[in-house]
Amino acid sequence: MAQPVKPAPEETSALSDKQPWPLWEVFVRSSRGLSHVHAGSLHAPDAEMAVRNARDLYTRRNEGVSLWVVPASAIVASDPDAKGEFFESPKGKDYRHATYYTKSEGVKHL
Amino acid sequence: MSGESATRITPGNALRPEDIAQQVTEGNKASEDVADYALRLGDDALILAQRLGWWISRAPELEEDVALGNIALDQIGHARSFLTYAGSAWGKSEDDLAYWRGESEFRSSYLVEQPNGDFGRTIARQLVIAAYQHELYSRLVDSQDETLAAIAAKAVKEVDYHRDHAEQWTVRLGDGTEESHRRIAAGFTSVWPYVQQLFEDDDLIDRLDGIAVRPSELRASFxxxxxxxxxxxxxxxxxxxxxxxxxxxxxxxxxLGYLLAEMQVLAREHPGATW
Known part of the structure; x- marks a missing residue:
């Protein structure tokens, strides 16, 4: 009868000790861009390695001239479940858009 | 390794292996000695790349798969340039040299042939080879041979990153946990016997004074x-x-024989195959 293969002691300890690397969010500014834009996320053991991993993962096709990495845990996000209440208010408030207003007669170049 | 790719983007004036191949067809031929020297540099890069490629899907994290894969691809790029130039002396292409030479015709060093071992051992090998290549290429840019100098000028910037990558990991593993220290120290112990070969001069180096970099002169800064x-x-x-x-x-x-068997099998089973 086949016996399950026992992992070597070295392997078991390495596996059980393994902590997942923290998550980092990556922002890239392209050569023609004015601001850093969220590009994605990655795992890295610390900030220095996060910048290097970001270079490998998100600038390999000449996309960027500047990189930011931010610990994902440092980002405070709005609650996706409360999308309704949170973002509903501006709806129906058309007067917040310039197109709401009719152009006065005689105004040129608008 | 050759051929057109629709997705190839080459920003700026980065020297590509195709540019070297173009120069070769226009009559830029390496002398026999220069070709033998280019073969050493190209084979180190090629064999190292083949070793590093194994890590893709096997590194500790996905991000390291990509980092080691990037380094391997950079080395493939250097190998292509050096082998294309070397081949000009014998009317051979980069593929002829990579896939159709036997073991005794390769000029790689023992260090790059060493097995990957665990991540610590691979990082140890990486730190040694990247530090050596960095010293080498940063001097080869002053070579009297313009093609070698141009290849080195492109390669040194990439190797600078390879060295940084290995350095970051060496520090983290060495000054990390007891287990990581033990593994990286064992890694250096296993690759260290092959360090000296990188810095040995021979007759070829003597004949190429002003063209080749004298390996022994790199040892102090290394x-x-x-x-x-x-x-x-x-x-x-x-x-x-x-x-x-x-x-x-x-x-x-x-x-080396086992590595070559794997690297060359496709080209030899299907000669002339393209994809």
């Missing part, structure tokens, strides 16, 4: 760099004897 990294990583230079190697690079470690 040692100084390693000492600084080891100090931060709480590591010590292993106290081991150099392995019996070959300064002319005709002889190889027992690992």
């Amino acid at each position: 040692d100084a760099y390693i000492a600084a990294v080891f100090a931060e990583a709480t590591l010590e230079v292993p106290d081991v004897q150099p392995a019996m190697t070959d300064k002319t690079r005709v002889k190889h470690s027992e690992h």
Whole structure:
């Protein structure tokens, strides 16, 4: 009868000790861009390695001239479940858009 | 390795292997000695790339798969340029040289042939080869041979990153946990016997004065760099004897044959295949 293969002691300890690397969010500014834009996320053991991993993962096709990495845990996000209440208010408030207003007669170049 | 790719983007004036191939067709031919020298540099890059490629899907994290894969691709790029130039002396293409030479015709060093081992051992090998290549290429840019100088000028910027990558990991593993320290220290002990071969001069180097970089002249700055990294990583230079190697690079470690069998099998089973 086949016996399950026992992992070597070295392997078991390495596996059980393994902590997942923290998550980092990556922002890239392209050569023609004015601001850093969220590009994605990655795992890295610390900030220095996060910048290097970001270079490998998100600038390999000449996309960027500047990189930011931010610990994902440092980002405070709005609650996706409360999308309704949170973002509903501006709806129906058309007067917040310039197109709401009719152009006065005689105004040129608008 | 050759051929057109629709997705190839080459920003700026980065020297590509295709540019070297173009120059070769226009009559830029390496002398026999220069070709033999280019073969050494190209084979080190090629064999190292083949070794590093194994890590893709096997590194500790996905991000390291990509980092080691990037480094392997950079090395493939250097190998393509050096082998294309070397081949000009014998009317051979980069593919002819990569896939259709036998073991004894390769000129790689023992170090790059060494097995990957665990991540620590691979990082140890990476730090040594990247530090060596960095010293080498940063001097080769002044070579009287313009093609070698141009290849080195592109390669040194990439190797600078390879060295940084290995340095970061050496420090983190060395000055990390007890287990990581043990593994990276064991890694350096296993690769250290193959360090000396990288810095040995021979007749070919003597004949190429002003063209080739004299390997023995790189040793002092290599040692100084390693000492600084080891100090931060709480590591010590292993106290081991150099392995019996070959300064002319005709002889190889027992690992090369197996590596070549895997690397060359596709080209040999399907000659002329393109994809």
